[in-house]
Amino acid sequence: MAEPTPPPPTPPAGSGPVPPAAPGTPAANSAAAATLPVAGAGAPAGGAVAAATVKPPAAPPKQKIITVITDFVEGDEGETETLDDPAEISELKKTDIFADIAESTLLMLPGTVARRKFRTGEVICREGEGGTTAFYIAEGEVDISIKSSVASAKQTKGGFLAAIGGFLGQRRLSGWQARVASALVPIDASVDLSYGKLAATLKPGEMFGEMSCLSRAPRSATVTARTNCVLLEILRPMYEKLLASKTFKAKTDEKYRDRALANHLRNVAIFDGLPEAAIERLRTTCEFVTVEPGQVIIKEKDLADAMFIIRLGQVRVSKALPGGELTLAYMTKGDCFGELGLLHNTTRSTTCTAYDHPKSVTGTARVGYKAKPSRVELVKIKQTEFAWLVNEYPAVKARLETLAKSRTDATESAVRTGGFYSQVPRNVEDLGLLQGQGLLLIDLEKCTRCDQCVQACVESHDDGVTRLVREGPRHDKYLVPSRCRMCLDPVCMIGCPVGSIRRTKDLNMLIEDWCIGCGICAKQCPYNSIQMHDRSDFAGLEIRDAKAKERGAEDREEKAVVCDQCSSLPQGPACVYACPHDAAFRVDARQFFQLSVSAR
Amino acid sequence: MLLDAKQRPWIVATSLLAVAATVVYFVDAPRHLTGPSGSTAVGLTLGIIAYGIMLFCAALGLKRRVPHWRLGRAQTWLRAHVWLGLLIVVLVALHAAFALGGPFTAALWVMLILVTVSGLVGIFIQQSIPRVLLHSLRPLPSMNPESPAQQVKEMIADCSAQAEKTVIQYAGSLDKPAPVMPAVVAAPAAPAAPVAAAAPVAPNPPTPAAAVAPAAAPVAAAAAPATSTAVATAVPPKPAAPAPVVPAKPAAPAAPKIGPPMGGEPVRQFYLETGRAFWAGEGHSPLENPTLAVSIFAALKAQVPLHTHQGVDDLEELAARRRQLLIQRRWMKALHGWLIFHVPLSWGFIVAVAVHAVFALRYWGAK
DSSP states (O other): OOOOOOSOSSOSTTOOSSOOOOTTSHHHHHHHHHHTTOOOTTSOBTTTBOOOEEOOOSSOOOOOSEEEEOOOOTTSOOEEEEOOSHHHHHHHHHSGGGTTSOHHHHHHSTTOEEEEEEOTTOEEEOTTSOOOOEEEEEESOEEEEOOOOOOOOOOOOOHHHHHHHHHHBOOOOTHHHHHHHHSEEEOSBSSEEESSSOEEEEOTTOEEOHHHHHHOOOOSSEEEESSSEEEEEEOHHHHHHHHHOHHHHHHHHHHHIIIIIHHHHHTSGGGTTOOHHHHHHHHHHOEEEEEOTTOEEEOTTSBOOEEEEEEESEEEEEEEETTEEEEEEEEOTTOEESHHHHHHTOBOSSEEEEEOSOHHHHTTSBTTBOOOOOOEEEEEEEHHHHHHHHHHOHHHHHHHHHHHHHHHHHHHHHHHHTOHHHHSOHHHHHTTGGGBSSEEEEETTTOOOOOHHHHHHHHHSTTOOOSOBSOOOEETTEEOOBSOOOBSSOGGGTTOTTOOEEEOTTSOEEEOTTOOOOOHHHHHOTTSOOEEEEGGGSTTOOOSOHHHHHTTOOOOSEEEEOOOTTTTSTTOOHHHHHOTTSOEEEEOHHHHHHHHHHHO | OOOSGGGHHHHHHHHHHHHHHHHHHHHHGGGOTTOOOTTSHHHHHHHHHHHHHHHHHHHHHHHHHSTTBSSOOHHHHHHHHHHHHHHHHHHHHHHTTTOOOSHHHHHHHHHHHHHHHHHHHHHHHHHHHHHHHHHHOOOBTTBOSSOOGGGHHHHHHHHHHHHHHHHHHHHSOSSSOOOOOOOOOSSOOOTTOGGGGSOOOTTSOOOGGGGGHHHHHHHHHHHSOTTOOTTTOOOOOOOOTTOSSOTTOOOOOOOOOOOSOSSOHHHHHHIIIIIHHHHHTOSOOGGGSHHHHHHHHHHHHHHSOGGGHHHHHHHHHHHHHHHHHHHHHHHHHHHHHHHHHHHHHHHHHHHHHHHHHHHHHHHHHHO
16 A cells, blocks of 8 residues: 555655754654655545645754644645644644553654545545555544455366366355354454444544554554544654553553443353443443463462453463462453452462463474464453442352362362373473364374375365375374464464454354465464465466455465365364264364363 | 274164065065065165165265365265175175075176175284284384385485495495505505505405505595595505605695595495395395395405494495384385275276166066
């Protein structure tokens, strides 16, 4: 995409909004950064605002905090205007997100914010194009949408067998499309898009493009001005300052609180059936906590002061025993912990730690690349609120007591028997097998290497590309092929610039057609389960909608492919269905290895 | 397919069917004055059922070509194939009234037995070889213990190409001898002949290439890697201290020349005499024996300078890879080889039985 037009990098004759600064100073750094996304006065703004005429300032260069691009007028190319008096600072300070940024900080980051005006219908940024800035909507509204460009591949094989296959072949489940339509596409904005309607409206006070700003990821959606609007376009140095700002963090959290928290709370089992009033009270009183992998969230024997619901990531529950720490369980999104101590008003009985994929895997899966760890985000419910909830709603108390009892029993049993995870061979944890909720195992004592599983995989996908590679690590007599494990923590989803990879309700990973082939997901996957395929590998891949091309959709050279567990097929994974020797099967690793341990 | 507890229902069902067919046969037999035969109603019915089962068993091969079709789980098909296939023998025996019949039906009997036996051999092979593959193949540093069977051929070819590349890397060329590594003599030579100071010595055996070694001496220091020992390092000769004139002042530090690799001749000779045939799979080679291979590569290492040791290690690893791939290929052939007999024989049998049925029914109609 043509970058929206912040101030020019090398403005004409003394007009530069970025004054020279000593190397290494924040000003110098920001100046360097500022030049990167600035397309120059002649570049189209967001693909729509045409070249802006730069008005050279009369005065010698001063530090400009904000560059204002004036209204776009029909027949006029627009104008860049720089403000260099203290009014510009107060101008910025009026905007809530800049409210608690110190003036000195603003002065150190000249040229990192541009005020942009767009007419109704103008394209601000386009899906798939490069971008390095975030946008804040000061006035007006914008439409944000995804324009799916590439259709599913067609089956090109024909003939008699294909005709019979059309009759006998596995039919897609009828509810599949409906399920997709009801799911959400995560995009680089404060809203998620519905699969059924790949569009939404953003209003004043909302932001988009943060991911592009932070990681130079391509734009994940196309944004168009719904009304005449004023946007603040922000470069990374300034955006990083915003991230450190309490006001900004509070604003982001509030958005989550307003838009998503109530749903997340309703999905927690112990809060099932709570009336709206109770949910509303919890929604308004809970706190948000972010912890890095490895960080202890609650420590055994500490006084209980809150319970937590996992909003994102995984938590390892462990207990200190003579001879070492015993891992009792791994918890994931939607699970809650810390309620035992609160219920009985005692100390913590276990230690809970933010968990990530094993380092042995993430460090070596890709040469020279270490997967980004995922943070754990928690919703914290304070003791007072917990007490109110328990007193007010006996059903919640009963559920909590049942849960507490089951957890106490499980802990006692684990301690008595040495615990499940302490008995699981080291290799299982080192290989990251416990991450797998849909782990495909091939029993090598039964497998005759007939390759039917791979053939079935190829045949059951319209694009003719296999998702199953019959190579990978071994555990005991089992081969763990390179195929999606449906990880508890799908780090492959971190960083997809266009929100193409997502998890379905069945916990399967799905890469949508609008994958731009950047390969980030393949690099992020610690188990090499996502393959990048040249587009020529795909049978009959074609642009179905010529209009999509007109809208700017481009053919990409590569496309990521991940196993979707054949979840649209009634018989389940084709590889398992086609194995004549009962050698290939899919398991939830935690249950499977628990059974193995029990059997031993 | 493993003969495990999951087969029990099939064993029971097959046995019950066999018993039922036998009971029907023996109940029906006394009713015929000429005794039971394939031409009786019961005999004919048993024959038709047997032929139906044969066709179903043969359909397994077709089903495998369309693994994703909704025709039932592949496991069910295979179990039905095995156990109903065994039932065929019983049904045919009852159909034929335990008689061989004429030459044609006797031939059918032979074919049926061969098909059944080859199938049983196949089951036995599928019980045992996967376990052998699982436990006998060990992971190598650069390779999984087992590779997909469909890639083995390419991987063997890749091994061969990599071995040749390694030899060229350490010996320069396959067509001409590699320069031999010169070595340092104990005392410095006369200042007048500094270049000649470095005399060729062991460890390299004398080769025609040794003749050119002295001339190449100054280059050697630059060409040899830093890890080379004193033997492998050609030290530039020092001019004698009292000499008033330095006839051949050591050249000013110049950019190191990249010359042909030194001391790689034993590697080249090993490759030409032993390695190439082994990697190309031509005839028997001592490298096929892992114990012999270890001693061969140890001996080769002793003949080459230190900087070539990595090359020898690489070749040893490539030899191990090829051995592993060969073992895998052999087992794979055994694992699937029985099908070469079983499948054509089965189809031949089905065709022959069809011929038998046509003639028998014609005769039956005429009767």
